[in-house]
Amino acid sequence: MTRLCRTFQTAPAAIPNDDSAKFLRSGLTSEGFQAPDWLVPDIEDGTAPSMKGEAVDNIVAHVPDHAPDFAGDILPRVEWAYDDADACERGVEQVERLADEVGEHIDGFVFPKVGRLDDVRDAAGVVADAERDAGLDEGSLDLAIILETARARSDLREICQYAADSRLSALVFGPVDYTAELGGRALHGERPRWDGLLEALSNETSAAGVAAIGGPFDQLFHERAGVTYYNAEGYADQVEHEATIGIDGSWSLHPKQTEQANRIHMPTADELERDLHKIESFNEAKREGTGAVVVDGQMVDEATYKNFANTVKTVRAIDEAHPAQTEEYYDEDVLDRANAVDLIFG
Template identity: 40%
Template structure:
């Protein structure tokens, strides 16, 4: 067991999807039907981490049955499930009885006689408090491993950040993990739980909706980075708001938080796909009202909005922005459009750029210039723009993160290989797996 808190003891470096299912539902002939349905998910519909949820998603009166259902379904289907399996049990920082109940749930689910533990990767602990409470959860997992003869640290522990205490505790992980008195090296995911966090913080909004809590997401991402863990955002309740879900994921990735909670298989597909590099590159243009995607047409990138206008005069151009006119010569117009334009590279673009830099580095060059050119059309007027970007080792390492994600997905999710080949083409996929 390593004593370096930033050294991962598991293989995955990225988790895109954290999907919860109730362990038992009342009514009907099969209380485990939701578990069985989730266990059969494959490809882009299957999450990276599946969480049979014996806490909030399951009624208290059904949790005993939920434990039995987890054992039954995971023992039967766990070997074929393509992601990791981490049940959530009950726990609470202020309630010893609830913590003991959580221990008993883990003990039952991990019993080798039930056959599920061979397919369980760990457990999710909700409602944790300060770092001493994290140690209590770790000790409970250690007892489970000891009583069942499992290897120490073989069960990972993920925690849900649902209180100010837990948020502050993330700053203690580096110092505490690796001490001989605990097994906190087993930590895997730090997951935000904004609903209970809002309750704990006494947060209020005029509409009653949840505050966005960007600070919590930043702190969780920072805590995960500092301790060599993986950060996951909490649930996005409006399951019909696909655009909002995508926007939330875009904001999170800028903070280094790739993973997000998924409540439906549809959200799983979105969250599995959205972090991956796009199949086709495209240009964005800021027209003063926000960045919008330009339309590709005959090797040109066409602006279809109304906020920008462009007219060619005899000796230059007139650019209209926000009702104001600017008279510009050709060079000044190109500079203005370059300032407003941005390119979103495709997977193939990333692979080409990284391969070019790797070849240059192999030839002894420390930095090279890469050029990106396009023809932008506004009101039927075409303008050629061109930008150079210097690539050095730091640029390469920063640009490699999306490729690292792709390689991690490709390694750990063979069930998604066909979908990735359909998205990018097999030649691009093969080249991407060989980079670095």
């Protein structure tokens, strides 16, 4: 993964407010750690049925002003559902208009509720047609899909193999619709985490070289003793779990979540220091001709080494795109060592 996608922030493209583009504009002008790697103006479930038209108008009106200064990617989420022809028809119109009017300012589209591989191919065809009709370069618009139906999960392997040779560049988990499709129940207040799906998602996207993004965390606030507060703990637990199993980025519903996910998907200072230490120790032992080396009680060989090298490579990528973030996050001398160390393997 050379493309950064630590955060996938959805923002309703129109809300019932005097300023209906408030959340959209807020996402487009976010700064520092609150700037998502991907901003997803949402025309689908986050926008009321009566406001879909205004949502598209808002994207057309505001994206051109702010896109040039926005460091990340912009991919509107349109309407679509494998089992709803009306939704698909509206989605086609939304893609056509947006490609035509703001196609040069956006990076692609997010399609929800796709079904089996054939349905994903249809979605890609919609984007290809709109791209051509709008006179854009072939392949300039990406496709991302929400993995939230039993059919898409069933075809996950084939969908990812298709992604390897197509404009499909990211798969994003949608646990709420997914749980509803399977008939799951939140008996004790919590949905299942769907560990098997997440593990398969991480594997198949890695085999195909495309991005995997976790699902939204909607328990935004907790209430205790009459006080309502932002639920930072719950979201951090989810994002950390995703990072552990190789999910590349996390879904954000709020700038506070974006700030958290951007940080968690960066190696911690301790992690960077520890992995640098192992790499440097191994490099030194290597110069002395040893194969397997024990550092701090753990055997290090070429395989282990690559895990440590991943840490360093991620830091380098963030440092190149967002130098202000790495500057705030790491001690200067550790950052210098990360940029200087020789990565023998990986």
